[in-house]
Amino acid sequence: MKITCKRQQLNEAVLNVQRAVSTKSSVPALEGILLKTGENEITLCGYDLELGMTTKIEAQVEEPGSIVLSARLFGDIVRRLPAETVYLATDEKKITSIKSGPADFSIVGIPAEEYPELPAITGETSIRIANNILKSMIRQTIFAVAESDAKPIHTGTLFELSKNKIRLISVDGYRLALREETAACGEETSFVVPGKTLGEVLKLLSDDDTELEIQIGRRHILFQIGNYCVISRLLEGEFLDYKAAIPNTSSTEIIVSTRSFIDSVERVSLLITDRLKSPVRCVFEDGEIKVSCSTSIGHANDQLSAKIDGAGVEMGFNNRYLLDALRNTEGDEVKIQLNGALSPMKILPREGDAFLFLVLPVRLKSEAQI
Incomplete structure (x- = not known):
């Protein structure tokens, strides 16, 4: 195999395809990237027996062929090559020469025959x-x-x-x-x-x-x-x-600024660490959401205004789960529906039903709120 291609295109292709390569496998070929020539192009393939990725880039093909090269080593080499073009050549002993400007590498490849075939999709x-x-x-x-x-x-x-x-x-x-x-x-x-x-x-x-x-x-x-x-x-x-997990009814409905709620939860979460875990306590009532948290290093309280219809409710949440849901809403305001302290929080867009997030509450200790 003898080819010449653009370094930038090759680098981008290797970086992406590399993510589908097995990091540790009993089949050495699976730790490599398969390179295979076509007509004025080269195909790169990574595969770990569960996920496979292929792409094609333009190349001048002087001599057709195929080879499997160590993904880690090949990726490191390509990323650091100095010139705009790359010349690749593989001999009959599977030694692959990689040249770019004054840089010249020779690395040992694996025969392409040892690379497993990607599954064929019967496009049903x-x-x-x-x-x-x-x-x-x-x-x-x-x-x-x-x-x-x-x-x-x-x-x-x-x-x-x-x-x-x-x-x-x-x-x-x-x-x-x-x-x-x-x-x-x-x-x-x-x-x-x-x-x-x-x-x-x-x-x-x-x-x-x-x-x-x-x-x-x-x-x-x-x-x-x-x-x-x-x-x-x-x-x-x-x-x-x-469908059975999604509550059909709600006793409280809240419209709140997504950013304000995120900021408030992030503030009180400063007291929570991997070692010091504690739920974020939320009280929804009287046009306000009161947010608080207590751990062995201290207490934090915050509040924000919201439009609240229905019964007041006090709930506890894992701060990460609550923040993940709020950060992925993609809207300035969200609608929150609650059905008591132990039913999941339902987060919806203010208008429509494009998404629906449920966050299970954490049972709070019965002591008075801080």
Whole structure:
């Protein structure tokens, strides 16, 4: 294999593809990036048997071929090359020469035959959606994906497709995030995409309204985002019946400035550390939200004005879970619905129902409020 390409394009491709490479594997090839020539282009591929990513960049191909190079070493080399162009050549012993300006490296490669094939998608269902819409949907739900493997299915986000709607749902036992948009999806189907995959897809999505294609197979999903193709296995199992977890009624409704509420919770949270955990106490009544916190190093009190309809209520929350939900609302004001001290807090947009977040309360100790 002999090729010449632009260093900047190669560096960007390696940086992205590298994220799908296995950091530690019993198959040495999986710790590398597969480079394969095409017609005036080179394909780069990273794969860890669960998530795969491929992309193509322009290249002058003098001699076709393929090689697997250590992702860590190749990435470090490309990032530090001095000139605008890069020359790559691989000999029959799989020694790969990388030249750029005065810099010249020789590294040992692995035969491409040892690299596992990416799974093929039998495109049973295919949908198109704008980059910026999918980006917003993932961003507003990924924070509630479970981090522990207690229920592996909840380490992913549930996608529900109907004829004219796409809905994403994440749950982790303490909170729920739901986001829906109008989209022409065709047939009704549902599947669960790993949170890790969505994290990588999120980094590749742009802020414009160009469309990307999603192909859904029986066990795998493929995202075609510009020059990048992300393929992932789907999670199997029984996802939580989230509709049953959403309260249908509320006794208190609050309209509040999102920024003001975030600032207030952040202020009283200064007393909370990994070692000193304590719930944030919120009292909703008389047009005010009183926020307080008490730990062994001190007490903090704050308050902000809000429009409150219904019965007054006092609740406790994990500060991180409450802040995660508020920070992902993407609106100046939010509507909060409560149904007593032990029912989940429901956070909605002031108008419409594009998203819905649930945050479970923490049972407060019965002593008087500080």
